[in-house]
Amino acid sequence: MVKSPRESLHRIFRHNPELFAHTLSRLFGVEVAEPTSIEVLNSDCTELEPLERSVDSPVMVHAPDGDYVVAFEAQLEPDKDKRRRWPYYVSYLHDKYACPVILVVICQKASTAEWARTPILVGMEQRPTLMVWPIVVGPDNVPVPTSAEEAAQDVPFTVLAALTHGHDKDIGGILRMLAEALSTVDIDTAGFFAEIGLGDTDARKTWRDLMSAQTYPYQRTLLQEEREKGIEQGIEQGREEGREEMAAESVLSLLRGRGVTVSAVQEERIRSCGDLTVLRDWLLRAATATSTAQVLND
Structure with missing residues (x-):
C-alpha cells in the first residue's frame, strides 16, 4: 500500500537496518558499528492513564558493541507539543529497555529541521535536569545524488534524499535518478521503495508520471x-x-x-x-x- 509522506520518513529506517549507520556517518561523521539486526519495538508509550503517547518507529538495534534503541520521529511541521513529548519518549524507552536511546527526527522542510535541532532542556536553564538533543535529518543536510550511478551505489540513502527533498524545485531530477537506481535492486525491495509517500505535492505527480511513462520491473x-x-x-x-x-x-x-x-x-x-x-x-x-x-x- 502506498504510504503517507510522514510514514515513509520513519519507516524507511525500519526496512533498512544499515541506513541509520550510513546516515550518521555521511551526515554527522559519527561512526557506529554496522547493525547485525534490528527488532521493531512496540510504538505505544501509553501508561495507565488514558493519554496516548506513541513513538513513530522505535527499533532495537543489535550491534557487536552493544544494543541500543533508536526512536525515529517524522516531523512535517513545528509542533510545540512534541518538545514536551520527546523527552518522555527517550526517558520511557531508556527505563523500559535499560540501554542507550537515540532520538532521530526526519523532516521535509529546512525550517522544521532547524526548529527540531534546538536542544530541549527540562529543569533550570542554568542547570537542566534533562537535556534532549535530537539528531535531525532534513533537506539542509541530506545531499542529493549527482548521477544515476551515484544513486545506485546507495539506494536506501537515495530514497531518503527523495523523501527529505520532496519540496525542492529540482525534485524531478532526484526522482529520475531514483527511478533508474531502483532497477539495480531486487524487485521486492524496489517495489517497497517505489511506494514512497510524497504527499499532495508536485513531487508526487512527477513520480507518478515517471512510473507511467516507462516500464520498470517493479511497477507491478x-x-x-x-x-x-x-x-x-x-x-x-x-x-x-x-x-x-x-x-x-x-x-x-x-x-x-x-x-x-x-x-x-x-x-x-x-x-x-x-x-x-x-x-x-x-x-x-x-x-x-x-x-x-x-x-x-x-
Missing part, C-alpha cells in the same frame, strides 16, 4: 493499489451510470494516462464491449501493458 507492486482502486471505482460508478460504459471509460483513461496509444478501432471495441467480466480483465491488463493490443489480447 506500485500499481497494485491503483488497479484495485480503479476496479472498485469503475464498479461503483457503473452501478449508477451504466456499469459497462464506466468500466470501458476506466480502461481508456488508464491507457491514455500511461501514454499508451489507442486507435479509433480499438476505442470502439472497448466502448462497445458489454461484458463486465471482460472489461475488468482489460482494466487489470491496462495497468501494466505497453500496448492496447496486449490489453485486448490481439
